[in-house]
Amino acid sequence: MFKNILIRFGELSLKGKNKMNFVNILAQNIRKICNVEYKDMIIQIDRIFIPFSAENINNLNYVFGISSFSPVIKIDSDLSTIETKLLSIDLDKYSSFKINCRRKWKEFPMNSMELNQHLGNLILTNKKNLKVKVKDADIEVNVEIHADFAYIFWEKIKGLGGLPVNSSGKVLHLLSGGIDSPVAALEMIKRGVKVNFLSFISPPHTDETTIKKIKMIVNELTKYQIESRLFLFNYTDLMNYIGLTSNQAYKIVLMRRSFYRIADNIAKKFQCLGISNGENLGQVASQTLEAMNTIHSQTTLPIYQPLLTNDKIETINKSEKFNLFQISTIKACETCEIFAPNHPATKPNNEVAIQLENELDMLKELEKKSLDENVELCYFNNKGNNKY
Incomplete structure (x- = not known):
């Protein structure tokens, strides 16, 4: 089901003009510890994506400079595709949920708030045992809309924090x-x-x-x-x-x-x-x-x-x-x-x-x-x- 792992930065977000130097060092460390090729990585100013595997999930626990990471479902940025994939997720074991949408591609027909409401109603209509809970929900489903792809994820694994090795002498x-x-x-x-x-x-x-x-x-x-x-x-x-x-x-x-x-x-x-x-x-x-x-x-x-x-x-x-x-x-x-x-x-x-x-x-x-x-x-x- 999962295609990628979304990796978020901690302190690196506070860096100024030299932030990408730290990000590139972090990417190099991830590549060496997780045995992934650069061509299989997506490196952005605020996050990195690598291919999903259980081995990569485990190996990220040895990488300093990461605040958290999540297995993600990668799909087309199309509303019907997002709806279909969202309903295919096994939510029956939960009693409450929260939807958190981010529209990073501004040409998508709904803004983040509208998408939250639309997808929340979709789940409520099709999953009768679930109720919305804004705080302390059993599961928080995240949807990110980009120009080329959309990402869905709900698990957030805490990283080691700190700075990437080799960035401080x-x-x-x-x-x-x-x-x-x-x-x-x-x-x-x-x-x-x-x-x-x-x-x-x-x-x-x-x-x-x-x-x-x-x-x-x-x-x-x-x-x-x-x-x-x-x-x-x-x-x-x-x-x-x-x-x-x-x-x-x-x-x-x-x-x-x-x-x-x-x-x-x-x-x-x-x-x-x-x-x-x-x-x-x-x-x-x-x-x-x-x-x-x-x-x-x-x-x-x-x-x-x-x-x-x-x-x-x-x-x-x-x-x-x-x-x-x-x-x-x-x-x-x-x-x-x-x-x-x-x-x-x-x-x-x-x-x-x-x-x-x-x-x-x-x-x-x-x-x-x-x-x-x-x-x-x-x-x-x-x-x-x-x-x-």
């Missing part, structure tokens, strides 16, 4: 196997950002389960952004060296300062416009304002923290909604967890951190060597054709 995201950082990455993707991932592993302390878990998370997130890069950084030598510090309370601070120096190098090499993370203010010792100030000073790039003020329950709910929670709660050994001291510094001082790094006089040299030798680059795409 690129960041490098610090990814762990926990709950927060995957959700934070998703929040960046929702705002149109293309996210590259950086994870620190420390074999043999972190095992294959840890690496597999990280890859599973990136694979799940790639469904929303089509392609991803994951930098797996072997941090074992650096972790062992930092462990020699004379102030054990600063171990995590020194390690995370090192993370940001490394991230800064990789981000700039791959033209990323910032570094993002899953930090949540006050959640752990390294996420106090003092700690973040001391740690983040190691990069000149902007740092984006979409979960900074989230309640933990908010983050868990989103993790569950997007099928990340089950992966994030797999038991594994995280680099930060196994390295954490019993009594970490919660209000570290930048000057003390610099002094301790000066004592570890081979630290910067080890970081440079590891950047050259200990980084594995993995590629992911939404078809599952991943390369490790």
Whole structure:
């Protein structure tokens, strides 16, 4: 019965003269995620049409930048054809209805209000069990009249909202196997950002389960952004060296300062416009304002923290909604967890951190060597054709 899927925009409707740039990026994302050809798409300034299929309906749930979408019946813009098709719809399971007509083709003999009244009376005459209900009707039947075709639809499926991926630049995201950082990455993707991932592993302390878990998370997130890069950084030598510090309370601070120096190098090499993370203010010792100030000073790039003020329950709910929670709660050994001291510094001082790094006089040299030798680059795409 359905011929097309009507796709509506959310925030894109607010864009000005560059709106079509966003629409074209959205169309490209839909094409890649839904496997449709451009020739089979109708791209307009306020909507996109693609061929109907159950697979396409499912795949649109992975496309950011869409406010809602509907399966539509496509017919000729002829009143008798519209009447016949309208009466063929199975309305017997409903007790109330509403008709909502839009005459976008101004040469059609009835205006929108007249068409509402005419088609409403038609249904009332032929469907005796139905009554009109302007608010909260069981079904709202929409009819749109265009010059070439008319569309009939009644189901409106909520989209993900946000902006189309690749419309807002690129960041490098610090990814762990926990709950927060995957959700934070998703929040960046929702705002149109293309996210590259950086994870620190420390074999043999972190095992294959840890690496597999990280890859599973990136694979799940790639469904929303089509392609991803994951930098797996072997941090074992650096972790062992930092462990020699004379102030054990600063171990995590020194390690995370090192993370940001490394991230800064990789981000700039791959033209990323910032570094993002899953930090949540006050959640752990390294996420106090003092700690973040001391740690983040190691990069000149902007740092984006979409979960900074989230309640933990908010983050868990989103993790569950997007099928990340089950992966994030797999038991594994995280680099930060196994390295954490019993009594970490919660209000570290930048000057003390610099002094301790000066004592570890081979630290910067080890970081440079590891950047050259200990980084594995993995590629992911939404078809599952991943390369490790």
